[in-house]
Amino acid sequence: LSCSETMQSRESIPGMVNIDDAAVLAMEDLMTEYLPMCRAMPKLELHAHLNGSIRAATLLELARERDEDCTELENILKKDKRSLPETFKLFGLIRILTTDHRVITRITREVIEDFAAENTIYIELRTAPKNNSAVGMTKRSYMESVKVGLDIAAPVSPIHVRLILSIDRRETTEAAMDTVRLACELRKEGWDIAGIDLSGDPAIGEWTTFAPALMFAREQGFPLALHCGEVRNSEDIRSMLAMRPERLGHVCCLDNYEWEVLLASRIPVEVCLTSNLATQSVPSIEEHHLGHSRDWSPLILRYLVSIGLSIVIDFYMIFRA
């Protein structure tokens, strides 16, 4: 939504200065002045999924290499906005294309290069370790391929990289436990593991399936970052809040009671306006759950104040950058 579009959609009151229009014009000026600065600003990336950050060109190249019909992939990639189900359909296609070690190493190198080119100086890159017996891939060998990609990128991309191992919501309890055990082993070998994430299609999986592995991760001293409330699922949301993880992601669909619990808990929230809009988890910036147009905005404001504004939030200009 450009500022001028906003301006056109507002009605002026004859004979009066329209404060909103003046504010919008001021914002346009600020944008012109500060956008280059926002682009050049050193950035900290706390919520990047490896296979969610692959270059579109690389995906298409991989599809062509495999003689896949690329029509569906091209159509999904062309869209600016994808609903959550479409997003997870894309992740399904990506999984088919990124099955071997060589590809995992390549995409890791490219993702780090791309973040470094955007002046990211620190990244916590998260990824779900995968087994693929058809190509002899184990969760460990998957992570080793990631590490090779990081090592290749390191000399040319000055960026501090830490890894978060993700549990995918499609996994069984045992598979989730394997990921945490692997995280323990890698940490012991000196890898910089920042924590354990729970992610994946929010329409899939039961909290009781992942809870044992997340509890185990906590016992082992790993911070937890959980994707929470991307769709309305009270059992999930309330169980996550009760676990008091170190971070929650998205929190788009909390009810007022859950917001109150979140505020009281002071758990930091990872919010990405770009992702929320692109996946249509929120209809517009104006109606964003951290915005001011909802009844619960006083809660959010209190939240921002109570955590000393340390929330990860892209402001309007940074969003445009």
Ligand SMILES: CNc1ncnc2c1ncn2[C@@H]1O[C@H](COP(=O)(O)O)[C@@H](O)[C@H]1O
């Ligand atoms: C839009 N919001 C989201 N909500 C939940 N999970 C998401 C996500 N975006 C990405 N992922 C998770 O990250 C995986 C890709 O990276 P890795 O294969 O792990 O490297 C996706 O398959 C999905 O499980």
